[in-house]
Structures are given as structure tokens and as C-alpha cells.
Amino acid sequence: MNYNLNKFAGQEQKISNYAAFRNLLQLISHEKKHLMLALSAILINSGLSLLAPFLVGYTIDTYVVQKQYHGVLVFSGILLVMYLVALGTSYLQTKLMGSVGQRTLFTLRNAVFNKIQQLPVAFFNQNKAGDLISRVNNDTDKLNQFFSQSLMQFAGSIITMIGAGIFLLVINFKLGVATLLPALSILVFTRILSPWIKRKNAVSLKAFGGMSAEIQESLGNFKVIVAFNRRDYFRTRFNTANEHNYATAIWAGLANNVFLPFYGLCAGLAQLMVLAYGIYLIAEGQFSIGLLVSYLSYATFFYNPLRQLATLWTNFQVAMAGWDRITEILSLESNLPTIASKDVIQDAALLTFKNVHFAYPEGREILHNINFSLEQGKTYALVGPTGGGKTTTASLIARLYDPSKGIVLLNGKDIRSYDDAERTRRIGFILQEPFLFTGTVKENILYGNALYQHNSNEQLEQVIKEANLEKLLAIFDNGLDTKVLSGGDGVSLGQKQLIAFMRAVLRKPDLLILDEATANIDTVTEQLLSEILEKLPPTTTRVIIAHRLNTIENADEIFFVSAGEVTRAGSFRNAVDKLLSGESKS
Numbered sequence: 001m002n003y004n005l006n007k008f009a010g011q012e013q014k015i016s017n018y019a020a021f022r023n024l025l026q027l028i029s030h031e032k033k034h035l036m037l038a039l040s041a042i043l044i045n046s047g048l049s050l051l052a053p054f055l056v057g058y059t060i061d062t063y064v065v066q067k068q069y070h071g072v073l074v075f076s077g078i079l080l081v082m083y084l085v086a087l088g089t090s091y092l093q094t095k096l097m098g099s100v101g102q103r104t105l106f107t108l109r110n111a112v113f114n115k116i117q118q119l120p121v122a123f124f125n126q127n128k129a130g131d132l133i134s135r136v137n138n139d140t141d142k143l144n145q146f147f148s149q150s151l152m153q154f155a156g157s158i159i160t161m162i163g164a165g166i167f168l169l170v171i172n173f174k175l176g177v178a179t180l181l182p183a184l185s186i187l188v189f190t191r192i193l194s195p196w197i198k199r200k201n202a203v204s205l206k207a208f209g210g211m212s213a214e215i216q217e218s219l220g221n222f223k224v225i226v227a228f229n230r231r232d233y234f235r236t237r238f239n240t241a242n243e244h245n246y247a248t249a250i251w252a253g254l255a256n257n258v259f260l261p262f263y264g265l266c267a268g269l270a271q272l273m274v275l276a277y278g279i280y281l282i283a284e285g286q287f288s289i290g291l292l293v294s295y296l297s298y299a300t301f302f303y304n305p306l307r308q309l310a311t312l313w314t315n316f317q318v319a320m321a322g323w324d325r326i327t328e329i330l331s332l333e334s335n336l337p338t339i340a341s342k343d344v345i346q347d348a349a350l351l352t353f354k355n356v357h358f359a360y361p362e363g364r365e366i367l368h369n370i371n372f373s374l375e376q377g378k379t380y381a382l383v384g385p386t387g388g389g390k391t392t393t394a395s396l397i398a399r400l401y402d403p404s405k406g407i408v409l410l411n412g413k414d415i416r417s418y419d420d421a422e423r424t425r426r427i428g429f430i431l432q433e434p435f436l437f438t439g440t441v442k443e444n445i446l447y448g449n450a451l452y453q454h455n456s457n458e459q460l461e462q463v464i465k466e467a468n469l470e471k472l473l474a475i476f477d478n479g480l481d482t483k484v485l486s487g488g489d490g491v492s493l494g495q496k497q498l499i500a501f502m503r504a505v506l507r508k509p510d511l512l513i514l515d516e517a518t519a520n521i522d523t524v525t526e527q528l529l530s531e532i533l534e535k536l537p538p539t540t541t542r543v544i545i546a547h548r549l550n551t552i553e554n555a556d557e558i559f560f561v562s563a564g565e566v567t568r569a570g571s572f573r574n575a576v577d578k579l580l581s582g583e584s585k586s
């Protein structure tokens with residue numbers, strides 16, 4: 001399965017705005033109570049706003065023209081109460097929708113993050129962390145903005161427009177038709193330009209993701225940048241990404257504001273029409289001044305929300321573009337599902353590769369027809385030239401990937417039939433580049449280990465002693481409480497490897513893979529590690545990948561991994577010869 005999210009760019013499904021709107025509403029369907037309350041508030045608000053001009057017109061014709069100031073005062077009071085209630089409803093809907101938006105943001109971020117956590121290693125190989133962060137942070141926020149700021153205004157604007165339209169047609173049908181005519185051209189204009197606006201926003205969000213990726217890459221590698229004095233190189237790269245982001249944001253901004261002037265023009269034309277035709281009707285005695293004042297207000301009530309709709313509509317297009325990028329992640333499935341358990345194949349070995357072929361996504365085949373078995377309690381070494389396929393073989397043993405062809409058996413059962421918890425309990429993998437989380441040595445050792453999670457320091461120290469790891473722990477100044485930063489400063493690379501080692505050994509796996517796990521450790525400590533490995537329960541199988549030959553001297557069997565082939569190297573001497581002849585060739 002191809003997990004490259006950017007391959008989706010420009011291939012988004014063509015769905016109608018209505019269907020898209022329904023999709024977005026689905027996201028907040030569980031908020032029915034709050035939505036209904038907010039909608040009621042906006043309905044009351046729109047109703048009051050619509051009634052006001054009518055009352056103003058009525059007051060002018062009935063009381064102002066007749067100079068009955070008592071009536072003017074009464075109606076002014078009524079209008080004031082109406083305005084205050086409208087203010088209250090407006091506040092209520094803003095508050096309600098603000099919290100709906102924040103909750104949606106919270107749920108969405110969780111959903112996207114959880115999905116990312118479920119995806120296999122191949123997904124992370126193919127996507128840049130910065131772009132993923134931008135999707136989790138920035139794109140989800142576009143939806144929050146739409147829900148908290150735009151959705152109810154959207155509903156309110158439409159209600160106000162429909163109400164104002166009805167008033168305009170009822171007060172004077174012909175004048176009403178003339179006033180509403182410019183709105184038709186707005187409809188056509190909006191329909192034609194909406195897809196273009198969404199496209200421009202999608203490109204802008206992608207550029208923003210690209211810029212985040214650049215920032216993330218340079219921050220993650222700052223030591224290399226400083227050591228090689230590559231600041232200019234990264235400055236240039238960031239500049240390019242920033243320029244691209246700037247250019248696409250300008251276009252998106254332009255697209256997002258393209259409706260406003262046109263809507264403004266139409267509103268102006270409508271006002272002009274009302275004035276000219278209205279004054280003509282007054283001159284003909286078919287209309288009153290009060291009605292014209294109301295009429296002008298209703299025309300404003302129709303066109304102002306329409307102008308607001310221009311902004312809201314673009315917010316909707318931005319939210320849609322963000323939603324597309326989020327669904328790209330949400331729709332992904334892990335290509336490493338747990339399959340139904342098939343019959344156990346008669347196999348005495350702990351782990352077996354049967355006719356295994358493997359290629360990374362979009363890559364050439366790396367492993368060709370691999371067959372070997374690992375028996376319980378034995379120590380195996382994988383040696384071979386750089387890039388020969390050792391880590392890839394180990395990754396298949398730990399099921400970080402599935403073979404493209406062939407099968408891997410664990411205890412005679414397809415490895416795919418073990419769920420993640422069971423598989424990782426049985427197979428421990430100390431990676432070439434150990435990763436530590438910000439916290440203490442204790443927290444890092446217990447990462448992913450439910451067994452000792454609630455142990456006190458004393459209890460855990462006892463467990464560590466029983467696992468023969470106490471000499472390793474003694475290397476850390478503050479023992480279990482030694483502080484560790486995820487960036488890794490504060491502890492040396494070798495110390496990191498020791499923490500990763502303790503983390504894996506304490507899980508008591510049936511099979512322990514060490515991928516260059518001692519490459520940064522001094523020879524004395526390395527000797528200590530090999531003693532610990534020897535003292536592991538006799539049933540533990542060990543797979544050691546190492547370039548240092550002394551590390552593999554005591555292996556029961558040595559496999560030579562080169563050019564995608566895994567062959568038995570025979571004795572240690574043979575392996576050394578093979579390795580040396582391979583190295584001299586390369």
C-alpha cells in the first residue's frame with residue numbers, strides 16, 4: 001500500500017458542495033442539543049433584526065409624520081428591548097458554537113493522531129513529520145474556525161436574507177423583484193468560482209505543510225547543520241518553502257476575497273434601484289416615506305448578509321480543503337492487519353522465513369526468496385555489507401513490514417495472526433537508532449511494559465537486579481530518576497543504547513533482536529552486555545546484527561546478508577572471510 005499523502009494532491013474526489021456540507025455536519029451531529037439551541041438563538045436574533053425596520057417604518061408613518069411623540073417614545077423603548085434581546089441571543093450562539101468548535105477540534109485532533117499512531121512504519125517513511133504536524137494542528141483548526149465562527153452566521157445570514165426577501169416582495173412585489181435581481185448574478189458568480197477558491201486553499205494548506213516539514217527537518221538535524229556549516233543551505237531551502245507558502249497564501253487570500261467587491265457592487269446596484277424606483281413610486285403616490293425607509297433597510301438586510309455569506313462561503317471552502325487533507329489520513333488503513341489464525345504448521349523453529357521476498361513501497365525488491373529458521377534459545381548473527389539488507393530482514397522478523405511474497409512463521413503460525421500486543425511481547429527489537437522520550441530513565445525503561453508500570457523504584461531496582469542489569473543502571477548518575485530529553489542531549493548515544501537495551505530485556509521477549517545495539521558502547525560495557533545476554537532465560541533466542549566481529553564470535557549460527565540474499569556463513573572464520581572478501585570487492 002502506498003502511504004504517500006502527497007500523491008493524493010489534486011486527486012481529491014469531486015463531490016458537490018451540498019454533499020461536502022453534509023459531511024461536515026456529520027462531524028458535529030452528536031452536538032444536536034447545542035446546535036438546536038444555537039439555531040434557536042440565531043432564529044430569534046434574525047427575527048428581531050427583521051422586525052426592527054418594519055417597526056421603524058411604521059413609527060415614522062404613524063407617529064413621526066403625525067408628530068405623536070408619545071408613540072415615538074413607546075416604540076423606541078420596544079426597539080431598545082429588541083436590540084438588547086438580539087445582543088443576548090448573539091452572545092449565546094457565539095458561546096455555544098465556540099465550544100462546539102473547540103470540542104470538534106479536540107475530537108478531530110484525537111482522531112487524526114490516533115489514526116497516525118495506528119499506521120505502519122511505511123507511512124512514516126513516506127511522509128514528512130512537519131506536514132503531518134501541520135495536518136494535526138493547522139488543518140483541524142480550519143474546521144474549528146468554520147464551526148465556531150461561520151456555521152451559525154451562515155444559518156443566520158440565510159434566515160435573515162430569506163426573511164428580508166419576503167418583506168421586500170410583500171411590501172411591493174415589482175420593487176422587490178427589481179431589488180432582488182442583482183442577487184441572481186451573485187449566485188452564478190459564486191457557483192463558477194467556488195471550486196477555484198477551494199483549489200487555491202488546498203494548494204496553500206499543502207505549501208504550509210511543506211514549510212512545517214522544512215522547519216521540522218532543520219530543527220531535527222541542527223547539530224549536523226552546525227557541524228557542516230550548512231545554515232545557508234537550510235536558510236535557502238526554508239526561503240524557497242516560505243516563498244512558495246507566501247505565493248500560494250497570496251493566491252488563496254485573493255481567492256477568498258474575490259466575492260466581496262462583486263457582492264458589494266450588487267448591493268450598491270440594488271440600493272440604487274430601490275431609491276430610483278421608490279422615489280418614482282412616492283411621486284406617483286403609491287408609496288410612503290416610511291415604507292421607503294423600511295424598504296431600504298430590508299434591501300440592506302438582504303445584501304449585507306449576502307456580503308457576509310461571501311466571507312462565510314470562502315471559510316467553508318477553506319474548511320473543505322482542510323477536511324480533504326484530514327480525511328486523506330483518516331481513510332488510511334494499516335497494511336499490517338491481524339489475520340485469522342490458520343492451522344499451525346509443523347515447525348520446531350521459533351521463527352521461520354519461507355520464500356520471503358520484500359520491496360519497500362515504490363521501491364525495487366530488497367530481499368529475494370529468503371529461507372531460514374531461528375530455533376529457541378540460540379544466538380544468531382546477521383552480518384554483511386552496508387545496505388545488504390540486515391535491518392530489513394530484522395524488520396520483517398519484528399513485523400514492521402509484511403513480505404511482498406512468502407510467509408514468516410512465529411511458533412509455526414503465520415506472524416500476521418498475532419495481535420500487536422502479543423507479537424511485541426514475544427519479539428523485542430533494539431533499533432539501530434534508539435529513541436528516548438522526555439522523562440526519566442525509569443519511564444523510558446518501562447515504556448510499553450505494563451508489567452512493572454506501578455512498581456516503586458525499590459521494587460523496580462530489584463527486578464533490574466534479577467535481570468542482571470544493575471551494573472548498567474549504575475552507569476546513570478541518578479539511577480532510575482536520571483532525567484532524559486527526547487532530543488537526546490544529557491545522555492550519550494551509548495547511554496541511550498543501554499536504556500533501549502534495558503527496556504527490551506525487561507520485557508522478557510522470546511526473541512530479542514539487537515540491530516547494531518552496541519555500536520556506540522565501549523568494549524568493557526559491551527562485554528557486560530554480552531554477559532547479560534548469556535544470562536537471559538535459556539529459551540530466549542537472540543538475533544544480533546553487528547559490524548564489530550567480536551560481538552558475533554559466540555553466535556551459534558551466522559547468516560551472511562548481502563545483495564538481498566541470506567545465506568548460512570558456516571563457522572565464524574568463514575563469515576569473517578566472506579565479509580572481508582565482500583568488503584574488498586565493494
Ligand SMILES: Nc1ncnc2c1ncn2[C@@H]1O[C@H](COP(=O)(O)OP(=O)(O)OP(=O)(O)O)[C@@H](O)[C@H]1O
Binds near residue numbers: 366384388393
Ligand atoms: N525505508 C526504506 N525505504 C526504501 N528503501 C530502503 C528503506 N530502508 C532501507 N532501504 C534500502 O534497503 C536496502 C537494505 O537496507 P538495510 O537497512 O536493510 O541494510 P543493512 O544491511 O541493515 O545496512 P547497514 O549495515 O548500513 O545498517 C538498502 O539498499 C536501502 O537503501
